[in-house]
Amino acid sequence: MKRLIPFLVLLSTLLAGCCDPLPPATPTATPLPFPSSGFTPTPIRLIYGLTLAPSGIDPHVNASSELGIPLTSVYDTLVYLDPESGEFVPGLAEDWDISEDEMAYTFYLRKGVTFHDGTPFDAEAVRFNLERITSPDLASQKARFMLGPYERTEVVDEYTVRIHLGEPFAPLLDSLSQVYLGMASPTAVEKWGSDYQLHQVGTGPFTFAEYVPQDYLLLRRNPDYAWGPKIYQHETALAEEIEFRFFADPATRSPALETGEAEIMGEIPPQDAVRLMESEDFIIEAVPIPGVSLMFFLNTTRAPLDDVDVRQALLYGTDRQAIVSTIFRDTSPVAYGPLAANTFGYEPAVRDYYAYDPTQAAALLDAAGWIDTDDDGIRDKDGEPLVLDMFLMSWGHMPEIGQLLAAQWAELGIGVNNQVVSYPEALEVAGEGRHHLIPFNLSGSDPDILRKFFHSEAGFNWSKLDDAEMDNWLEVAARTSDWEEREALYSQIQLRVMERGVAIPIRDYVNLNGASSQVEGLHFDAQGWFPWLIDVTVTEIQ
Amino acid sequence: MIEWSAQHPRPLLRQPVNLAALAWLALGVLGALLASPLAPEGPIAADTTRSLLPPGPGGPLGTDLLGRGVLTRLLWGGRWTLGMGSLGLAIAVGLGLPTGLAAGFFGGHVEGVTMRLVDALLAFPGLLLAMAAVAVLGPGVISVAIAVGLAAAPAYARVARSAVLDVRAQPYVEAARALGGSEWRILARHVLPNAAAPLVAFAATQLGWILLNGAALTFLGLGAPPGTPDWGAMLNEGRGYLRDAPWVSGFPGLALTLTVLAANLLGDSLQKALRPH
């Protein structure tokens, strides 16, 4: 007894001392001392909530969109895609030419741009970046593939650089407008080597101040920034510091926003978003994401889905509106085709396909010979029950969608085996074709993204499609930069996907961003994911 | 003031607590068995027009996100949860009992080796051991049952051994030995029946532990495929709607708590009643 009490006292003092001092509990618009210069922005400090902490955050290497949210403001790109006009505007490149054969892009670079570490930005820097991205040692997971048939970069003079391609590649400018192909300081990359992701240096309106993996990322305003594209509304950043924290569990995001732990929060769950929309203290910035909508791919090589009638029956038997209303509380539009409705090249005619019609679905199944002979509630044919294997991933509400689909199809006499698998396992299963159904969605502003899913040799060809005509359309559309020709081709592609019933589109992805109503200037780029932090500020200081 | 001396407790089955506990367990089992006639729509059938309705408009216990009745899913889920508990207990006893009996009865090397193994297994925190077992066995409710059964077995072996040791020291066992019975016969006819009582009591307490940790595993998402109405999984499903629809998590948790409580209370009462004075 005599020894226990002092021990406990000691322990509690140790415990008290071990934790960091409390940050202010009220909405954090803390004024910081700021030395005066020509332009004095309001000293604002924001906390921005991200979701899953990615294991790597080097945009040249890693593929997650999470990393792009802060890093789009740390790096500049050669060109920018204006979400309003759909046109490419100058960024680090003031102007550019495309050769006749569309295999050489010449960029005339802006002068007077410096990286955060003082290194000047020039053509050599561009070459260094592209070589880094395409070098096999880097094992780039996304950036490399965005460059397509890239061959080499030629430094024409100090501020002129030419990219040479093996064949025409229409999405090149679109790729060059994204953070994954942002320009990093060659000095920093060489200095830090494999640790570069912890010490990133770009030319953007914010510097990469501090990063503790899985914990937080701090961006600090770059006072020397003077070369933003015209789509930025300010010359330098309004906020002084933005701290990014991770909120992997969806249920924690809205509470964090509501208690003032964060001013901005990404990917708020639908039912929380609906509640916040009705509140005066918060706003929801709902951003539709272009790209491939959330779809369930039907494995056309595995019975019974090798029968197009069965696939179409599934499509007719899916009440997508119910899914969107129930699980997404109508915060997303229903998807009717493989491309999200706000993607360039979207073909509106896909809306005419597969309106919810369970009678038609039942008729198709009957005609295909699937009848419930043993009265167990599941249709069968030649002794085989109509049971489908569905593999789901744990994010994006896929488990709930899977359950609802299973319930809807159960009424049609179709059985479903649902399982949740990890992402590597899903890739394995889909690659081997062990699935009947597997969902996915991927964002991207160029419709060439369809090639990843529907080309017979594509990595994500989870429908196991082998359609030579479709392959041809996809390849031609990737090569030609004539927008009208591309549009026509993509139109045919989308309609073909629907006719053949190789996938069930469910919904277009909408990123529900929540923010305190004091936040202003929160707008997102053409990819839908990435905010232009230069314009973000908080109005009232408490 | 301070009660310095003990009072005499009432007989086991006359205590209202035990009656209540037994009644609840019986209710649970009955509900699970009768799920089909009581809730014929089944646990998967969704009705999206009735999403997240509170108890009252949404049936006795409300509805979940997909419009499925919480009561319906509790009844069907009972099969999963209670089934998992029973299987887990069977494994724990099936592995632990013979081990502990052998160790306690035969002593010597047998005891040395087995008890070392048991101690090593007991060094692993129970839930973590079960989690590791699930990692090895792969996901699924059966895996969860096996995993928690394996994790619970060592404790059971320990108790079995102590019980045997207690009995072995009794005079009538010596007498049986003197009369020349074979070891196995003595084990079966004298030791086992007399050791049974504390073993049954512990089994009841263990059931509580198994249910608690098995549901923890499904809560963490390590067990059932999506849509399984296992109570732990139901708790997890409702987490995203805690504010708007607390009944989705609330009732499965309540059911689980009451069941574990019942098992623990029964175990306690049995142990108290059977403790030698």
Place this chain on the structure above:
Amino acid sequence: MIARYIGRRLIQAASVLWLAATLAFVAMKLTPGDPAQALLAASGATETEIAERRTQLGLDDPLPLQYARYLWSLAQGDLGQSWLHGRSVGQMILEQFPATAELAISAIIIGTALGLALGVLAALRRSTWLDTAATALAVIGLSTPTYWSGLLAILLFSLHLRWLPATGEGDPRHLLLPSLVLGCALSGSIARLVRARVVEIMEEPFVQAARARGIPPWRVLLVHVLRPALPTALTVVALQFGFLLGGAVVTESVFARRGLGKLAVEAILWRDLPVVRGVIVLGALVYVLVNLAADLAQAWLNPRLREELA
């Protein structure tokens, strides 16, 4: 000699640890799945590269050699490499350990305080309604799953009352709710055992003798009853450490805190077996050490035991 006792306990602890490590090794060997493939899967390596990595990892060596190598690395603190992140398992565990330790220690403090209070109260007012109520509270405490009480606590204190943050970490306010929830669950078993021990002591002849001698009740209570009961609380906490670690895992998930729990769950979901193995071996180590410490502390605190050993 006390030294002999310590020595014996140390050997015992070491043998348990060794056995635990061996079990972990065996379990991993039994699991289907090729470690080399798991490490290289995401980067799209070829068959030859995978085969090379297998030899490099020593997976083609005879089993006893692998086992010996495994024990040797373990002794040096090397727990292998994560299949998912490629980083050192030891490093990953070390990063997450403080958060879990923080939660566990706070829970122990709260749980022990509550458990002692409840247990002593129940014992002193034995067989009255107070005893029944306190015992009932204790049983309810240990029967309630933390993943349910945690959700309820969040609902009440965070979402409705807005007194405390729901999730995350960083300052004591974030720690309060999870440690309360976990502590309450722990207090149940402590309360029961403390009550039993106090009752036991109260029935001892020396207590009756002390009363008969006319020593005031509060002094009898404090010196002759509670003091010997203290070690029991210690033992229970040590024994319950297993529960505590498991409880911390679940509580971390409920309150979205970082820590070993999150690490372990992620590792299991992604079949990152080296991390799973690392966590449970660490768990065993902590458990054995804590119990060793508790036994030794008991020997120190309990004069009678010291005499027995001397």
